[in-house]
Amino acid sequence: MSDAYDRNLVESESSTYQRLAASIVGVGILAFAFALAALFDLTAIDATFVGLSLSNLLGVGTTLVGLGVVGLGAVSYVGYVETTPDRSAGLVPAVLFGLLWFCVAGLVVSQTFGFGALVWLPAALLVGAGAAGVAIFPREDIGSTLPAGAFALLVGLVFLTNVIGPDWAWSPTDFSATFTPKIVVPFLTVLAVLVASWAAGKAYDDFGARGRQTGAYMLIALNALGILSVLVILVAFVVSKGIGPLFEGFSVGASGIDWPFVQNGNQLTNDVNGVFPAIVGTFWLVVGSVIMAVPLAVGAAVFLTEYAEEGRFTQVVELATNGLWSTPSIVFGLFGYAFLVPRLGNSTSLLSGIFVLGFMLIPLVLITSREAINAVPDEYRDASAALGVSQWQTIKSVVVPAAMPGVITGVILGVGRIAGETAPILLVMSGSPFPSKRQAPNVLDISFSFTSSFPFVDASLISQEALLNSASALPYQLYAIITAGVGQSEAFGWGTTLVLLLVVLSFYAVGIASRAYFRNKLRS
């Protein structure tokens, strides 16, 4: 048993080489952070730190990273440390490096030196092929570090020599945009750091299969972190902007809670304008479409799972459900605008909105209900049937109750989806962009009185007028603010955004939590 053979099985403690690779990544992270700060206006690109402009500083960082990465490859290649590189870096890195260097060379030759396509194209092809060749032919340790390190080095030198500095700008003729250093310097830094860190990550675990895993994991983890941060920052941003307007004038007094943003409409006499009509509109919209769509969808789901046999008919239904599910909301809106609106009082109305959103809700509820009913174990049905209970009784008293949690979850999630829909209600429901409190739909109109003429009673539960009049809703309110020109009411807009976000995301949160809860219950 040779020594090397056993060393493969159990590795030594982290080596100097690994520490070197880690510190290169560390420098990269630092440069990355500064680049993001510049991108998000946290610091100016020409600000000076320790006597260097930020772009120069980033230049130092990327140069170090680039040198380090090239060094890592070289040290491994000459056998100064023992690593396990493959014969070649592989096709995918080769293609990517080829593309990268093709772009670099093409841009430099055409933009910096101003040559035409006859010169830059061959030059770029040559350089790109060269980079791909370096990735393919030498051993993996050189093939994956040299093109990466060299790129970081080039970027660093360009920043250091102020070829791209704080005063640089580039207006390509074919694009109606100008690239300013504030965008380009951070972008190039981030790109260089990512590429170089990937190579350093590979080096950290000695190249080969495990090195590739480390390099890939670094990028993937960073990506996941990035996505999550973008989404969280987005929500946090809305909250920070909206919390002020939302609670403006909020007070809890002897006469109860006074919350102008939620209780007021829009009126010149108001101190604080609010979104009361929009909240009421969204409420009735949701209630109405649930009343319309849920029985229909659940009934259809029952028929499809309990009565129908697999065949043409179920296929057609499936097709229709999927079609409805994927139809863009603006198409629903257009349909409502041209079909429903003329037939329902000939003006935009709450009722049209209810219908259109109900149509959108049907497939969402139908699909989840079908799943839920399908998940009810057959034993339940058999047990019930064995007692001589009729099929409908079984469905009514066994199947549907068992599927109820799943159905409700589907309804909640579906409602979350439609509550935020703007396009359809813009077309079929919206009226006044900034409704006053009086304009909030007053759907419930419970009255009962005796009259002298047939049928001698005058009872009403629901106000036809409210249903057939236009109404606002939270998403439409936000749209109205945008089209009115944000300048005057931006704060109002952020407040509305926050309310909308809270409403929709709570539906989602409740729906997802209940789904998780019932899934767990089902499993155990």
Next chain:
Amino acid sequence: MAESSLKQSFDTFRAAEDIDASALLAGAVGVVFLLTALTSFVLRLGLEVPAIVGFVVVLGYGWYAHQGLTAKAVTFLMTVSTVLILGMITVFLVLESLHAFRLMGVNMLVGMDEPVTVFGVTVLPGLGNFWQPSSATYSLVPAMWGTFVTTLIATAVAAPLGVACALFLAEIAPNWAREIVKPGIEILAGIPSIVYGFIGFTVLNTYVFQNFQTPSQGSFFLVGGVIGVMALPTVVSVAEDSLDTVPDSMKDGALALGSTDWQTMTSITLPAAFSGVSAAVLLGVGRAIGETMAATVILGNTVGLPQPLYDVFGNNVTLTTLIASQYGDAGETQLSALFAAGVVLFVTVLFLSLTSLRIEAKLKQELSGD
């Protein structure tokens, strides 16, 4: 096809329950009432209310006399109505767009402002204008191009990043992280598009305007990016679900052979979940194509093609924003042209959704070894 299947299912229906004459009569009367209500609504005859009252009465009788049968019939009618809704939308969209299609012919889909010639042969006709209601000229080319460009950008953002993130969540992240992040991402999938629109309009438009010095506020580049981010949570969550369905035993098999986790992911897990992952991506693409509000409020919505075509900083129009920005003051013909845009959207998205169903079915079959 639909008819014969209807009949077939009606026959099984009859065979299953013994239907006596009164039930049959009640059913027939109920259906007549319902059809009357529907026809009356579509043709605006004003008979909806009495017909619906009649139907409810018949329903009441049926519920009282033949509950099981009535329930079955009612759920059947409910099923039919979902098909009917899609059918109605389809028929109505097409009918409404016919006028514009008759007027413009294929030019609706291929008409350019200036004729496009290749070696002296005119390949695309010129209309003098893309979109001019005053001279009844309508071409969807700019809007289709806008949808294409923004969808391409959005997909370039959402597909690779989303799938990579799903892979991280499904295979790499520690359990506790997944249990927090997965539901979090699912919740964030619910952020309404108008919220993205508002942020895009107030914050990002200004940012891009200042730092890219674009001639006006709004660009395909920004819209594509925003829609891509908007589609990300959906792609992540659907792709993660499908990665999760790859059986552990398969992964164990690969690991026991001494492949690394990363090798197992790329050569076993991802290929095995390919159908679900591509369905996730197609879902994201479908979302991007149908996305309206964020694009409408960010873009300038001038009907025209960017110059040159690949200028992603162009500030033009997409199919959805064309509809949303013009429906309000559209005359009859213009509205019909907007319906044509709706038809193109509808068909594209339907095609995508059917494709994803196909892929899924096919790969499921392959995975089960047939």
Next chain:
Amino acid sequence: MSETTSKAQTQADAQTGQQSGGTTVEGETQEELREEWVQYEFDGQPAISTRDVNVHYGDDHALHDISIDIPKNSVTALIGPSGCGKSTFLRCLNRMNDRIKAADVSGEVEFNGKNIYDKGTNLVELRKRIGQVFQSPNPFPKSIRKNISYGPRKHGDIDVSLLSRLLGRDDSDEEDELVERCLRQAALWDEVKDRLDDNALGLSGGQQQRLCIARALATDPEVLLMDEPASALDPIATSRIEDLISDLAEDYTVVIVTHSMQQAARISDQTAVFLTGGYLVEYDDTDKIFENPESQRVEDYITGKFG
């Protein structure tokens, strides 16, 4: 189908649990575990030796102080009633227990003189040298050829990537050779030689299991762990796999879990008997165990009095 099997198993588990539990409560019939019953002397080097291996699944103490030496180039059978921890022990030997979140392993497993639970163990290298065949066949949804060459390709021993083929330096010939050799070893070659590029999921259960054995052989392991490899197979396929295992013992160290005592008696050189609760009760030459076990409980188990 599979559900009912597992249910039946659970029931069997419960019954054995009750019986042995009963003896524990009575106390008098409870037999002491004896050190010397598990001491097994043999010539030559052990391939793997374990020292005081304990496994907990949460609060469930699934294995108690298992210490055995497994001789090289032989077949070692692990037998015992279901639920006694045989699979758990097997998974300790190539650290597949790491994949089970609830599992907590302590003790030492020495392989080539190194404790594989030491920090810094290269799991990839370890599992390359200690292969495993699972209870139910788990071929990859790829062609038969790719299934076999999976391990060597991932270890860089065979390169048939697109790049190498473009450069004309691919190892397709080596791959073909390897595929044929391993399939022959697993007695599958004649059945599949004409459809090497078909999806492996199209094979029958027995063929799939032999494919999985061939796949494990392709990485040229020193030790092969098999967890009831024949449990899902018909008698003909089973006897083929048994023949195969006996042949393998010439070059490999085989550790096989089986619930069939006849099978253990037929193919193994030594047998370790686990009993309910996760205890190793007796470990010796297979003949000795089956003809003249020291432990009363083992004798009861083997003669079918329980389990």
